[in-house]
Amino acid sequence: MKVLANDGLDQSGIDALTEKGFEVITTKVPQEFLMDYINEHKIRTVLVRSATQVRKDLIDNCPSLEIIGRGGVGMDNIDVDYAREKGIHVINTPAASSESVAELVFAHLFSGARFLQDSNRKMPVSGDTDFAGLKKAYAAGIELRGKTIGIVGMGRIGQEVARIALGLGMRVVAADNNVGRASIKVKFYNSQFINVDIETEPLQEVLKHSDFITLHVPAQKDGYMIGKNEFDSMKDGVSVINCSRGGVIDEAALIDALDSGKVRFAGLDVFINEPTPSKAILNHPKISLTPHTGASTLEAQDRIGLSLAEQICSILQIH
Numbered sequence: 001m002k003v004l005a006n007d008g009l010d011q012s013g014i015d016a017l018t019e020k021g022f023e024v025i026t027t028k029v030p031q032e033f034l035m036d037y038i039n040e041h042k043i044r045t046v047l048v049r050s051a052t053q054v055r056k057d058l059i060d061n062c063p064s065l066e067i068i069g070r071g072g073v074g075m076d077n078i079d080v081d082y083a084r085e086k087g088i089h090v091i092n093t094p095a096a097s098s099e100s101v102a103e104l105v106f107a108h109l110f111s112g113a114r115f116l117q118d119s120n121r122k123m124p125v126s127g128d129t130d131f132a133g134l135k136k137a138y139a140a141g142i143e144l145r146g147k148t149i150g151i152v153g154m155g156r157i158g159q160e161v162a163r164i165a166l167g168l169g170m171r172v173v174a175a176d177n178n179v180g181r182a183s184i185k186v187k188f189y190n191s192q193f194i195n196v197d198i199e200t201e202p203l204q205e206v207l208k209h210s211d212f213i214t215l216h217v218p219a220q221k222d223g224y225m226i227g228k229n230e231f232d233s234m235k236d237g238v239s240v241i242n243c244s245r246g247g248v249i250d251e252a253a254l255i256d257a258l259d260s261g262k263v264r265f266a267g268l269d270v271f272i273n274e275p276t277p278s279k280a281i282l283n284h285p286k287i288s289l290t291p292h293t294g295a296s297t298l299e300a301q302d303r304i305g306l307s308l309a310e311q312i313c314s315i316l317q318i319h
């Protein structure tokens with residue numbers, strides 16, 4: 001029972017599968033050799049993160065495949081419906097990384113609010129000599145407390161963002177086509193819970209009223225969700241975070257909005273061109289950047305590994 005974890009798998013998943021008699025292969029097979037590799041080694045389960053593509057031709061030409069597993073949430077790198085039509089199980093780990101992605105949103109928010117992305121670049125080169133100049137340049141930071149955060153997409157990650165935002169004393173507004181009202185449970189460190197109802201509003205209203213906007217929607221099939229018109233409709237000095245999928249935001253329109261001062265700062269974990277985002281995005285002093293690491297915490301990867309192992313065992317009825 002061979003499992004190919006082509007984009008890696010946390011030790012928790014490797015151990016759980018090995019214990020049940022699986023052979024877990026973590027060799028990274030380049031995309032162009034993947035079909036031959038799967039056939040040669042009679043791989044029954046392929047696990048991927050966001051890098052490896054599992055498309056129709058691979059599915060058609062690898063008859064040994066029984067399970068395709070995505071360590072993470074978004075399955076836009078897999079032809080999910082097609083695979084399922086062919087009787088292949090397609091699984092993911094929708095709940096395992098919400099906290100990690102939500103915390104990264106706040107890392108970007110705090111970074112942008114206090115210019116960390118720029119001061120981290122400039123402090124080492126400037127040294128003591130320009131300390132006073134930099135202190136002045138970064139003097140006009142802003143606080144998050146008391147401000148309005150607009151959450152677009154109130155799935156698991158959006159709800160986790162709301163929990164943290166409420167803890168920080170922010171006002172939360174949300175837009176979601178599928179959810180009319182989001183009732184979320186907020187857990188405090190002393191194990192007390194409170195239920196908080198968050199009314200959703202039309203996207204246009206959320207864009208108009210928010211000081212900070214964070215996007216938690218799937219990859220868009222019909223063009224950008226946030227382009228020039230949407231930026232124009234936002235508050236002056238808004239900040240925008242995207243830890244969902246590249247292509248949700250029109251990057252050219254974002255750069256214009258940053259340069260004009262309409263948008264104060266942006267935080268991006270995902271890009272139109274991954275893994276080679278545009279230079280204009282990479283070098284922009286008002287953008288806090290991470291290389292699609294929303295789910296890349298030790299805790300999330302541990303949960304992802306265990307969740308994949310459990311689902312594989314359950315599908316193959318191995319107890």
Ligand SMILES: O=C(O)CC[C@@H](O)C(=O)O
Nearest residue numbers: 049050071072073074295
């Ligand atoms: O696997 C990754 O590194 C990213 C995962 C993330 O984009 C997701 O959809 O869960």
